[in-house]
Amino acid sequence: MAVLASLNSPLLPAASSSPDSSAKNPLFTRRRAMVAGSSVVVGSLLNLCNPNSKPLSSQSAIAQQQREEKDELDQEEDRIVHLFQEASPSVVFIKGLELAKIPKTSSEEVMLTEDENAKVEGTGSGFIWDKFGHIVTNYHVVAKLATDKSGLQRCKVFLSDARGTSFYKEGKIVGFDPAYDLAVLKVDVEGYKLRPVVLGTSHNLRVGQSCFAIGNPYGYENTLTTGVVSGLGREIPSPNGRAIRGAIQTDAAINAGNSGGPLIDSYGHVIGVNTATFTRKGTGISSGVNFAIPIDTVLRTVPTLIVYGTPYRDRF
Known part of the structure; x- marks a missing residue:
């Protein structure tokens, strides 16, 4: 407050029109220095009035850090999205069916589309092992098909090819090993190009x-x-x-x-x-x-x- 009062003091003379008046008049030079100093003091006092305010450099650093953290988060999310997009076409959906009766026709497509005559025994997952249509899954997912003696059990496999075209085929048991809970199915993939895992x-x-x-x-x-x-x-x-x-x-x-x-x-x-x-x-x-x-x-x-x-x- 003492500095602010000195700005209006009558002891300070009026400004001279001479170009070098500031050099000849030390009071004038002092007056400008005091004005500049008072501006700093005013800024400091205003800053003190707002205890939550932070220096501009600190705010910029925080904003930069937040932007970097957001960029890292976006990159992590993008990585997981890309990971799923690359891996999911190799994953299949397996549906176990029990037919009400053995169909008269031997057409695979007819048997699999007559779901109204079939009971869903269970569902599971699997993945494409190779381009020849071998599917790996758990033995317990296809256990009824593996041990079927009635001829009524069927396995419907839903999958996608490398171009993203979805289709389904009947899965045939190739082999299974209950000791490791593993089984291999085979589907006809003629005309389709698969993407193995x-x-x-x-x-x-x-x-x-x-x-x-x-x-x-x-x-x-x-x-x-x-x-x-x-x-x-x-x-x-x-x-x-x-x-x-x-x-x-x-x-x-x-x-x-x-x-x-x-x-x-x-x-x-x-x-x-x-x-x-x-x-x-x-x-x-x-x-x-x-x-x-x-x-x-x-x-x-x-x-x-x-x-x-x-x-x-x-x-x-």
Whole structure:
């Protein structure tokens, strides 16, 4: 306040018209210095009046940081979207059907379109193994078809080709191994070009790394869930009562209908086959503790099933 009062002091003379008057009159120079200094003081006082205000440099830094964080978030979302778009065409939807009676015609298309005469036995997921139409899934997804002696069981596989064209075909059992809860189907893909999955490895997985499950929970096709690898080296029961060792534990949601679908890593490589989830007793609600068969086990089993079919011990 003392500085502000000095601006109106009568001791200061009027401004001279001489060009060098400021140099000759030190009071004039002092007056301009005091005016400049008072402006700084006024700005400081105004800043003090608003305790929430921040210096412009600080505000700019915060705004820049927020923009960078938003850009990083957008990049992460774009990466996951791209990951799903690349992997989902390789995932199939499997529907198990039980016909009311054996059709008189042997036409595959007629049998599969007569859904009004068929009862849906269950649904599941799978993924395209190769361009020849081999589909990998869980044994428990197609167990009724694998053990059918009545001739009434059918398997309807919904899939897409590399151009995004959706179609369905009847799936035929090639081989299965209940000890690892794995099965291989074959569909006729003449005239279609398939996009097989990209296979990864599971021996070098680490707890905490991101993973993604793609499948058809409760019949909702092409569903993506995200999570992390929660544990490694777990044991889960197989359909024949034995233990499947080395299973991957994840918190990526897996529900009924996800079985047989792929668990993929951040690069889109398949690291496991989604298989099981613990549920709260009597509720049917997932506990968030989910398991997948490691892809290294799948790589040892599936080629044998394709070439040799079902192991002799599991045929009867």
